[in-house]
Amino acid sequence: MTTHTLDITGMTCAACSARVEKTLGRVPGVTKANVNLALERASVEAAPGVSIEMLIGAVDRAGYGARLRRDDRAAQRLADERRDAERRADERQTLVRLVVSALLTIPLVIGMLPMMTGAGHAWIGPWTQTFLATGVMAVAAPHFVREAVAALRGGSANMAVLVVLGTGVAYLYSLVLVLLGETHAHLHYEAAAVILTLITAGKYLEARAKRSTSAALTALGRLAPREAERVGASGTEIVAADSLEPGERVRVRPGAIIPCDGRILSGRSSIDEALVTGESLPVDRKPGDAVTTGTVNGEAALDIEVTAVGADTRLARMTRLVEDAQIGQAPIQKLVDRISAIFVPTILAVAALTFLCWWLIGGDAVAGMVSAVAVLVIACPCALGLATPTALVAGTGAAARAGILIRDIETLERADAIRTVAFDKTGTLTLGEPELVEIAVAEGSETQLLQLAAAVEAQSEHPLAKALMQRAGPDVPSAVETRALAGRGLAGLVGNRRVAIGNAMLAIEEGADRTAIDALSSSLTAQGTTSFVTIDGRLAGAFVFADRPRPEAAGVVSDLEARGLAVVMLTGDNEAAAKAVASETGIADHRAGLTPEDKIAAVREIGAVSDVAFVGDGLNDGPALAAARLGIALSSGTQVAREAAAITLMRPDLRLVPAALDIAQRTKRTIRQNLVWAFVYNVVGIPLAALGILSPVFAGAAMALSSVSVVTNSTLLARWKPELDAARRNVK
Numbered sequence: 102m103t104t105h106t107l108d109i110t111g112m113t114c115a116a117c118s119a120r121v122e123k124t125l126g127r128v129p130g131v132t133k134a135n136v137n138l139a140l141e142r143a144s145v146e147a148a149p150g151v152s153i154e155m156l157i158g159a160v161d162r163a164g165y166g167a168r169l170r171r172d173d174r175a176a177q178r179l180a181d182e183r184r185d186a187e188r189r190a191d192e193r194q195t196l197v198r199l200v201v202s203a204l205l206t207i208p209l210v211i212g213m214l215p216m217m218t219g220a221g222h223a224w225i226g227p228w229t230q231t232f233l234a235t236g237v238m239a240v241a242a243p244h245f246v247r248e249a250v251a252a253l254r255g256g257s258a259n260m261a262v263l264v265v266l267g268t269g270v271a272y273l274y275s276l277v278l279v280l281l282g283e284t285h286a287h288l289h290y291e292a293a294a295v296i297l298t299l300i301t302a303g304k305y306l307e308a309r310a311k312r313s314t315s316a317a318l319t320a321l322g323r324l325a326p327r328e329a330e331r332v333g334a335s336g337t338e339i340v341a342a343d344s345l346e347p348g349e350r351v352r353v354r355p356g357a358i359i360p361c362d363g364r365i366l367s368g369r370s371s372i373d374e375a376l377v378t379g380e381s382l383p384v385d386r387k388p389g390d391a392v393t394t395g396t397v398n399g400e401a402a403l404d405i406e407v408t409a410v411g412a413d414t415r416l417a418r419m420t421r422l423v424e425d426a427q428i429g430q431a432p433i434q435k436l437v438d439r440i441s442a443i444f445v446p447t448i449l450a451v452a453a454l455t456f457l458c459w460w461l462i463g464g465d466a467v468a469g470m471v472s473a474v475a476v477l478v479i480a481c482p483c484a485l486g487l488a489t490p491t492a493l494v495a496g497t498g499a500a501a502r503a504g505i506l507i508r509d510i511e512t513l514e515r516a517d518a519i520r521t522v523a524f525d526k527t528g529t530l531t532l533g534e535p536e537l538v539e540i541a542v543a544e545g546s547e548t549q550l551l552q553l554a555a556a557v558e559a560q561s562e563h564p565l566a567k568a569l570m571q572r573a574g575p576d577v578p579s580a581v582e583t584r585a586l587a588g589r590g591l592a593g594l595v596g597n598r599r600v601a602i603g604n605a606m607l608a609i610e611e612g613a614d615r616t617a618i619d620a621l622s623s624s625l626t627a628q629g630t631t632s633f634v635t636i637d638g639r640l641a642g643a644f645v646f647a648d649r650p651r652p653e654a655a656g657v658v659s660d661l662e663a664r665g666l667a668v669v670m671l672t673g674d675n676e677a678a679a680k681a682v683a684s685e686t687g688i689a690d691h692r693a694g695l696t697p698e699d700k701i702a703a704v705r706e707i708g709a710v711s712d713v714a715f716v717g718d719g720l721n722d723g724p725a726l727a728a729a730r731l732g733i734a735l736s737s738g739t740q741v742a743r744e745a746a747a748i749t750l751m752r753p754d755l756r757l758v759p760a761a762l763d764i765a766q767r768t769k770r771t772i773r774q775n776l777v778w779a780f781v782y783n784v785v786g787i788p789l790a791a792l793g794i795l796s797p798v799f800a801g802a803a804m805a806l807s808s809v810s811v812v813t814n815s816t817l818l819a820r821w822k823p824e825l826d827a828a829r830r831n832v833k
Contacts, residue, residue: 102132105156107143108184109136110166113248114260115485116445117165120252124163128155139490143167164255178323188308195244195305202241202298209233210291227279227288234290238272241297258445264300266449267477268293271797274470289471289797296478296801303805307487307812324395324416329360332404345410353398353405362414363405365390371399374752419751423501448480448787455791468793475790479800480783484807488775491815496768499821504751505761512747515731516765518712522661522758523704525717525725526672526682527630527648529735530755533564533718535648537572539627542642543617550642553600554634556580557593565632565646566591588673588696590632601635602644604673604694612638630678648678654686657755664759669707671700671715671725700725716758717746733758760823771818775811782807 112118118138125134130148137143145156153169160167171180212225225233245268248261275288329342332350342360345351350366353359359372371383374396383399386392392405394414411417452473459469497507507513524530540547555573557580558566570577580600583593589610590603601611605618617640618633625631629647633640658668670691672679679693692703700715701724707713708730715722715729726732726746734746735753750757786803789795795803 102146103149103151105145105147105153106170107145107156107160107167108170108180109141109143109160110168111248111251112136112138112141112165114138115487116257116259117252120163120255120257120259121160121165124159124255125156128159131156137490137494138487139494142170162255163257164251164253178325192305192308195301195308198241198244199298199301199305202237202294202301205233205236205240206291206294206298209237209294230288230290231276231279234272234275234294237294237297238268241301242268245297245300258449260445262445263448263477263480264296266452267474267797268296270470270477271296271474274467289474292471292474292797292801295798299801299805300478303808306809324358325414326358326360326395330354343411345407347407347409349407351405351407353403355398355400355402357398359392359394359396359398359403359405360410361405361407362394362409362416363392363407365392366404366406368401368403370401370403373397373399419501419506423497423506444480444485448476451480451787451791452476459793471797472791472793474797475793475795475800476787478797479786479790479795479804484775484779484782484811487808487811487815488779489772491812492768492771492775492818495815495819496764496771496821499819500761500764503757503760503764503821503823504754505757505764505823506749506751507761507765508747508749512731513765513768515712515747516714516762517769519666519714519731519762520711521667521669521707521713523669523671523707523713523715523725523729524688525700525715525722526670526674526679528564528718529716529722530654530670530682530686530688531648531650533648533753535564535568535630535646537568537644538629538647539625539645540642541621541625541645543621544636544639544641547642550634552577553595553598553636553641554602554632554644556595557583557591557600557602561585561591564648565630568646569644588698599637602632604631604675605633606696608633608635608640611635613640628677628681630674648682650682650685651753651755653754653756657758658687660756660759664762666762667711669703671695671703673697673700697722697724701728704728714758714762716755718753733761754825756825757823760825763823764821767818767821771815775814778811778814779807 109121112121115138118136121143122134122136125131125136125143125145128147128151130151131145132148133144133146135144143160147156157167157169168180208225209230212230214224242265245261245264248259249265252259252262271289272293275290275293278288326342328339329345330337330352331340331345332352337352345361351360351363355370365386365388367388369385369387372386372392373383374393386403391408392403394410394416409415455476456466456469456473459472460466463469493510493513496513500507527533527535540550542550551569551573555569555577558569559577559580560583578595580593580595583591585591586601586603586607589607590601592599592601592603592607592611594600599611601607605622608618609615613633613635621633621640621643622631625643625645627645627647629645632644632646634642634644661668668688668690670679670683670686670688672682672691672693673695674693676693679691683689683691695703700722704713704715704725705728708728712730714731714733715725716733716735717726718735722734726734731748732746733748733750736749736751748761750761782803786795786800790800
């Protein structure tokens with residue numbers, strides 16, 4: 102299956118997004134379609150034979166517009182900038198319509214106050230009322246009429262249809278009375294004018310608030326610079342950043358934005374990574390260190406070797422992950438969309454029934470018309486459609502700004518239910534920078550033991566391998582047929598000798614005697630992780646590595662426990678090393694000597710009684726991350742860990758673990774609040790309007806206020822920042 106992302110234009114409410122989603126889902130070969138009203142975007146999963154033209158044509162026939170989002174990041178950025186400019190221009194036009202409508206509506210309302218309050222006749226004559234109301238209709242109504250006609254032509258009814266029907270009936274009824282000379286009749290021009298003005302105001306405020314909820318994603322899209330200074334044999338030249346190739350060399354001046362992912366070849370500087378990782382303070386970088394697209398160079402020039410550009414950069418992957426999360430749908434949103442699909446036709450029926458009941462039973466056709474107009478206006482499902490997507494966009498955007506990448510909407514659902522957090526030890530609770538603190542030799546010399554073990558570890562990315570290589574030095578022999586033995590260690594051939602390094606289980610598998618292993622273990626004095634080395638099946642020696650816990654680890658454990666969560670440590674390390682770290686971090690429940698299979702079993706065992714999140718970073722953590730209810734990976738870890746996790750922390754700071762759970766809970770809570778707001782307005786407002794208690798003017802105000810309140814509530818979520826000080830206060 103292929104996934105296509107489309108930008109959708111012309112949507113105004115939940116009925117629109119539900120219509121577009123239903124239309125795309127009916128295209129032969131399409132298996133799944135999600136439409137996000139807040140982002141005005143659709144994600145379509147389809148068979149390879151489904152063309153883009155088929156999808157765009159289906160959306161066009163439904164009365165809306167569609168445009169494919171491109172894989173070319175530079176081209177898509179230009180397209181996004183054009184669309185953003187169009188939205189800003191539309192905002193300005195809406196503001197102009199609002200100002201003109203308000204200037205015409207205010208004197209109309211003031212002039213009709215006596216009639217509206219029942220205190221007497223209007224202060225302005227019927228033709229003046231007609232002139233003012235017609236001006237409002239001419240300025241504010243055409244926008245809604247075009248949207249309504251497009252929706253009806255596509256076979257659906259949306260918010261614009263309700264607005265046009267409601268205001269149109271009130272205006273035309275009043276106009277007919279004036280033309281017939283009924284100068285003393287109660288005219289309803291003010292209802293049409295006020296409704297259009299208030300709804301236009303609501304649309305303007307809603308557009309501004311929606312833009313702020315997606316500000317984080319917009320900021321990510323603008324981080325990558327368009328140009329780079331490439332260093333060649335003949336000097337430097339300014340080129341397009343997207344034209345860079347891996348292996349080329351670029352120069353980044355002080356204060357410039359880094360145009361690619363790369364490795365520093367020369368120069369030392371501080372790098373501001375705030376917008377990519379959420380780290381507020383600049384980070385010192387030196388030759389050999391990796392740098393990321395979109396980060397800002399500090400005080401010194403750097404020469405960088407390009408490792409990735411364009412769609413392959415960390416920034417591009419991060420942006421895609423945030424986009425994918427924001428375009429998803431919560432299970433409750435799918436229910437909302439099903440309701441929205443039948444909502445407008447149902448309201449049209451309710452309005453018609455309201456009019457008939459007032460006319461046939463109450464004998465008052467005018468009161469029936471007024472109540473029907475109020476029903477049409479109060480029922481607009483804008484707030485209903487915006488409730489979930491605006492909260493989702495705001496929450497995932499705020500999380501990304503803090504350095505927390507949430508894979509999808511289902512992750513938020515799972516994160517809210519977590520009651521236990523299980524941590525890996527090495528590289529997660531600890532710094533992942535172990536030092537070789539003791540060597541014990543059973544056969545041969547210490548130099549030989551180091552050289553042979555380092556040869557096997559030379560291609561490994563494991564922290565223990567790096568510590569061993571630092572001690573052994575650069576000149577080590579080559580190994581062949583090296584392979585990782587999951588949860589046990591590494592083995593390979595050095596010359597004609599088979600060398601294995603890993604835990605006691607691997608040593609025994611290789612043929613070492615258990616008694617010799619125990620004797621060697623008892624001779625070790627240092628606390629830490631022990632790796633045994635066998636050569637041709639015989640125990641040759643052991644290394645002890647010590648790894649310090651992260652400075653914030655104890656505070657994070659205390660913070661999680663203060664939130665009512667249980668904390669567990671699951672590690673493949675030996676009991677002594679596990680116990681030492683558990684003691685320093687304050688974890689009461691730790692389990693040591695676990696293989697990847699054991700970790701999965703432990704996660705499932707805990708998960709049987711409590712929803713569990715697993716936090717890890719290593720290759721052998723991938724299965725446990727996937728098996729847990731919620732997988733959280735540190736970006737400093739392996740690609741396998743990051744791919745298996747539902748949440749990725751963009752910097753190795755454990756304080757982001759409780760922060761990730763916090764933003765997930767807040768996002769879900771905001772979605773619930775928004776839906777309550779939306780449903781309350783409709784559930785309470787529609788009966789009041791039908792009974793004549795709620796006038797069309799107040800119905801229009803309530804309808805506009807419902808959308809603005811929902812989007813504003815989501816905008817407050819967009820201001821969320823992680824409470825990192827909580828972990829600091831709990832440091833033991």
